[in-house]
Amino acid sequence: MTLLRCILIQILLTYSSQKEVRACEEPPDIDFGYIVSGEKSEYVESDRVQYRCYPGYTLIQSEWITCNGSWTPPPKCLAPCTITKQQLEDKNMFLRSGRRRTVVIQSAQIIEFSCSKGYKLTTPSVRACVDGHIHFPLCISEVQCGVVPSVENAVIKGEARDSYKSGETVRYQCHQGFSMIGAPDITCRGGNWTKPPTCADGTCAPPPDIAMGGILETKRLRYFPGERVDYQCQHGLNLTGSQTLTCMEGEWSPAEPPECRDATGKCGPPPTIENGDTIYFALPFYELGSVVEYKCKTTYALVGSRFVRCDFGQWTNPPTCREPCAASTNEMEKNNIRLKWMHGDKLVVSSGDVVEFECKRGYVNDPTSPSFRAWCLRGVLIYPKCKLRETLCGTVPSILNGIPEGRTRDYYEPGATVRYQCQEGFDISATPVITCQAGKWSTPPTCVEGGGRCGKPPAIDNGDITFFPLNDYDPHSTLEYKCKHLYVMRGSQFVSCKSGQWTDPPVCIEPCTASEEDMAKNNIQLKWSPGHKLYSPSGDVIEFTCKRGYVKDPESPPFRVRCLEGELTYPKCRLRGTSG
Missing domain, CATH: 2.10.70.10 (Complement Module, domain 1)
Incomplete structure (x- = not known):
């Protein structure tokens, strides 16, 4: 056992x-x-x-x-969510503080919005950041719209009114025989209607004729969508193809009508072609296997075989005659061009040939121009275009209550820019810079009365202005900020008094401190500095190494550590010969 x-x-x-x-x-x-x-x-x-x-x-x-x-x-x-000042302006809204500025919020954090004056919320004002995405509320204008715009060949559904609230919609309906192009609804937004649809003629012209046959009823001038016609052949002939054609959106379907064929294999007259004809007079009937030749008008290009053959009551496909292109004085004058290789007012070329142009004297190639070697494609030429050679601009225009910066000249090269500044007590309206383009200056700005004085400048953490603050400041005053030693400034170091408000001040980012106590705790030391303490600005990298007798801990973070807004992630070492 x-x-x-x-x-x-x-x-x-x-x-x-x-x-x-x-x-x-x-x-x-x-x-x-x-x-x-x-x-x-x-x-x-x-x-x-x-x-x-x-x-x-x-x-x-x-x-x-x-x-x-x-x-x-x-x-x-x-991911966090970034809400920019431009987004708030585009959506006619403010933050809860009543200001517009760029902010960053973390995922799951909520933020409240409000609408600009003259707009109102139609959805909840409080929104949450969800992994980098935030759905803004909707601010719609309180301004009403007037009567709805009229659309030719259409009526609106429901009763028409003299005014409509922002957000209301109206639907159009086309008259019988007309097809709608675009969305049927329009919406009142900010006192204006969105673009209305159009109603296109959806009726069809008379159905096509066929040789030795026709439709059963009397032809009419127009046919409504959905109407049908039926074909029949003369006695002794057979109908091939679809007997019925239907009017659909202004076109007959199928596009090709049926044909009438002789039961013995004979063919009727050969098919007619645009801008061309057979070289002999057509006969009423042709025997099986007969061949007929076509030719095009002068300068028209024949595409396909010039011969057709009678094949058991049906002709083979005839050729087509492609239209030539004509470059005339009017077209060349309109685009500031001329023919490159011949001196004349008009040139006619066949489809598929190339015409070469050049700019007229005093003009240069427009950067948006198509090629100056233009192909004639089925009667159409894509014309190149030239623009007037750029000329110099004269003295800069003067503005009321403002002057141009720097020294002015009697003339300026194309592309030159000049910046304006307003006198004290006035603010600049529109862009302060004008540009010389094609011998003319762009529209200069205007100087309008300023919006008032500013109080004390905003205080910032770990920083201050470079001079003692006053109780109030004149319009357009500028102040400079500086951060404490080793603190990193984010944003502009200057603020300005504009319309009674200071522009946004900068932020001072905290540095990192690597002390002897922190390094002893993790058995590490500075790699390149012999001191016991190191201050490093945010964004800089500090490199550590193990103290003598210690080795890198397998679970340690990297030994090159970046300072991130005052925080350091320390690496760690363990005693040599130990497992932890």
Whole structure:
């Protein structure tokens, strides 16, 4: 019994020693995040890995994943949302503070909006950032629209009114026989109607004639959409193709009418072609296998075979005659061009040939012009175009209550710019810069009365203005800010008094401090500096190394650390010869 027990124990021990340890592949990467727990050459069951998101991104789910033969699901880093000043202006809204400025909010954070004067909210004002996306509320104008615009060959559905509220819609309906182009509804927005549709004629012209046959009813001048006509052949002939044609959106369908064929294989007169004809007078009938030749008018190009053959009551496809192109004085004068290789007022070329143009004297190639080697394609020429050679501009125009900056000249080259500035107490309206274009200056700005004085400049954390502040300032006053030592300035260092308000001040970003206590805690030291303490501005990189007798911990973050708004992620080392 003791021997049997020993055998069983040996079998169990052997099985246990052969049991395979489950391993995992490299831990997965995540967008906008990184692994902070260090890297290993191999990961086995129960190993854990820790993640962290980049600054500004929000981590959801557990920051740890575990190896269970495969990794548990990794976390996600949700992007922040940026709301720009331009977006607020375009959407006629403000932030809750009543101001328009660019802000950044983290995912899941909420923000409240309000509408500009003359606009009102039609959706909730509070919105949340969802992984970099935010759906703005809708601000619609309180200005009403007048009567709806009239559309030819259409009526509006419902009763017409003299005024409509912003956001209301009106639907059009075309008269019988007309097809609508565009959306049937228009909407009142900001006191103006959106673009109305048009109603195009959807009736059809009389159906096409066929040789030795015709339609059963009397032809009419117009046919409404959906109407049909039926064809029949003369006695002794057979109808081939669709017997019925239907009027659809101004065209007959199918596009090709049926044909009448002789049961003996004979053909009727050969088909007619535009701008061409057979070289002999047509006969009433042709025997099976007969051949007829075509020719085109002078300067027209024949495309296809010039011969047709009678094939069991049907002619083979005839050729087509493509229209030539004519370059006339009017077209060339309109585009400031002339013929390059001949001196004349008109040139006629066949379809497929090339005509070469050049600019008239005093003109140059327009950058938006098509090629100056123009192909004649089925009677159409795509003309190149030239523009007047640029000329100099004279003295800059004067403006009321303003002067141009710098020294002025008697003339300026094309493309030259001049900037204006207003006298004290006046603000500039529109762009302050004018440009010399084709011998003329662009429209200069105007100077309007300023909007008042400003109070004390806004205070900022870790920074101040370079002079003692006053209680109030004149319009257009400019002040300069500076940050504390090692603090990094973000934004313009200057603010200006405009219309009684200061422009947005800068922000001072905190530096990072690497002290002896922090480095001793992680068994590290500065790699390139012998001191015990290091101050580093935000955005700079600090490099560490292990103290003597210590080695890099496998779970350590990188030893090159970037200072991010006052925060450092320290690497760490362990005592040489230890496992942790």
